[in-house]
Amino acid sequence: MLGAIMDAAVAWIDGIARETMLFAAVGFLIGGLDDLAVDAAYLVRAIRRRWRGSTVPVMADFPLATCTGRIAVLVPAWDEAAVIGAMMRATLGRFDHPDWRLYAGAYPNDAATIAAIGAVAAEDGRVRMVLTPRPGPTTKADCLNALWRAVLADGAAEGRAFTAIVLHDAEDVVHPGELRLYDHMLRHADAVQIPVLPLPDPASRWVSGHYIDEFAESHGRQLPVRHALGAGLPFAGVGCAISIAMLARIAVARGGVPFDEASLTEDYELGLTVRALGGRGVFVHARETPQGPPVAVRAYFPATLATAIRQKARWMTGIALAGWDRTGWHRGWRDHWMRMRDRRTILAIPVLAIAYVALLAWGLDEAVHWWRGSEPAAIDGDMLWMLYANVALFLWRMAVRFGMVRRAYGRREALRSIPRVFVSNFVALFAARRAVVRYAALLRGQPVRWDKTAHHFPTDLPA
Template sequence: MDASVPWIDGIARETMLFAAVGFLIGGIDDLAIDIAYLFRAIRRWWYRRATPTLADFPVDGCTGRLAVLIPAWDEAPVIGAMLRTTLARFDHPDWRLYVGAYPNDRATIAAIVGVATGDNRVRLALTPRPGPTTKADCLNTLWSAALADGAREGRPFTAMVLHDAEDVVHPGELRVYDHMLAHADTVQLPVLPLADPGSRWVSGHYIDEFAEAHGRQLPVRDALGAELPLAGVGCAISAAMLARIAAHRGGLPFDETSLTEDYELGLTVRALGGRGLFVRALERPGGSPVAVRAYFPATLDTAIRQKARWMTGIALAGWDRIGWQSGGGWRDHWMRMRDRRAILAIPVLAVAYVALLAWGLALLVHLWAGTRPASVDPALQLVLAANLCLLVWRIAMRWTLVRRAYGRDEAWRSIPRMLVGNLVALLAARRAVIRYAGTLRGRPVRWDKTAHHFPNVADLPSV
């Protein structure tokens, strides 16, 4: 036992040093975003820039024709309710729903047809190949159908809006897209996960992450003028820009070999000289934001699968596929590094948990042996103190952002939910690496979707 004590002390010291330095780098990176966010808020207050409301996007001023693209694979339980809700909610003079399905998914086709037969604003488009392929493949089918209808009717669509089969759309979102696309090529609205009473912790941790991502990070990217990735829902792209992207890619705008075609689409727009906007608008002064809402995965397994797809598409395969934008400025490179740091942060997080176990074991061994525990180097103490300060600040920022979007109860839950998010990230990283290794060996990319459920909208407050 005596001979093992120096080994245990050494493992505890080295793992803590590695984790502490890793956390410090990540903490400083997050702090820089926070400073930019606070500077933006102070500047808006100083110049009295009020958050726009739906009154600033009147129906009378809408001149575009919008196609809403909804790809669906194995969505029979939710697609019918989603389509009926969407048809009843949108407040815009000229739009149409294009819903994509696969020829071997008869249940989803039947659910779509059940709605489409009673409303000519719904169009069903079948992919030429059986599913699942990729979401991008389904989106290309929908895009082609919308183009064909526009050409045949002599009234081309001016923009394409992206939604998923589980989304609760906002009544006024099309008005925002229509007006703002006069100033940009893409528009992204906030995404607010719904609080699932049956999954306060697993589904709830998405609340915290999106409150930060769409409450702080995307506004900062927009303010900095950095490239703006799309979330795949609650976003619109001008038809002219999609046509440019299609020409650039040889005929189709959505990359069928990508797991995160929405994310890459936003970066492609920037690479082609286009402009993206993140727009936060309120229903009325002091009211709820115009946002897309949906239930997110409620079980550990489904959350891991979804996060693994994001990690694979953005931080692994995406890094290989799109690399670093040639000629991009420091803002774009910084944001791409932040997008990809998730996979780099996982080893740091894993080593941090090893360090906690090693230090606990070392203390027990020294207590049993009656010896003094090894002292912590003063430099490491300084790094640990800085990390503690950064952690407290991070918790405070998350609490504030979640409280603004969801209220005090969810804000307090966000603190222990950080541990849930860490667990999901650790397990998702393992799945992502395995899946990415499979693609390197030639395994075809497939739509690894999760099961969804659609809420009773009448029971949801402020939706």
């Protein structure tokens, strides 16, 4: 009797190990081939650029003397007293554009942030503080709309309309030349996005560091491919500029305001809306000098597991879940492909979770068979080839990640990027759970709220 029970238990473990491995292997193979297609597109793009003799633009291509635009920099803030004062002072000292103004948004029930903004505004006339009509937190889009109305009102009152707005967060380290770049590029496009490069945090090499790896790939490989294919470019929410004319068109389409106050990821949706209205968005990778550092926005990203999970959950909810409902699809295979990639994150989580279950099940299966002195079930040929293909794709993926991180941050961070894959997976698994719970609450009618994380600003600014 006991032997029969043991045989049944072993057969049950064999079945779990086999089926979970099959599910995970198929899922990883689909995702790996999808990533490989992006790599191929990136390689084709690089070959074509080299064949045409294309060069990376440098700041000398965007001379200060020929800047003609008037730019409004919008910085929405809720509970940002710890960083916004330092950020604004640094921004005021770094930008080298001749005609710009900083609009900082605050809530009437956030006295500490109001005081921090007010102190800087008293020192520099280029700063304008705008209070939202409602107490906070509402949504980031609601705060941005208050800033948008102030920009329009000031332009009308002064008889000199602004030509573009630039989005930044309260923890950003801006690049000195980015406004010049936007000024020139917006003559040929409706929107511009530059790279975002997370700052390495010595106190959080693994949690904060995994953002380094993801943005190095996203803004080093994926967005350039997206741009080359002509698909819609989602904004990162920082380091992006939109012409006032395009924002006015979006506002008309949305009933008077350009930022959707019902969205958790208004920046992502804004970029896709530019495309939907026939506008042109461009991703610009420029350098200070031909061999110098890139023109990019830098910032510290969440340094603890709890804050990283909360931030990733907001992205997953807004892009992969609610975004599917809100933005739908678009004409053409390029946009279909890229939007599916945006949304595949939430679909990849079950595959990842079951892959870990498969590892545990196979380990248990091997242990049980070793204990009983029996042979575990053999892996059939088709499964074996699929596993080999997945291993090859994984090694290729790590090589690509290593190369992208090395190009942006150097060899040490590139070496760390390999083990940080497990940190990224851990954060994604728990963020997906939180995202599903939050999305279910939204479907039940829970109001959208600004779910932000605490930030810190560097004391020693990068050059």
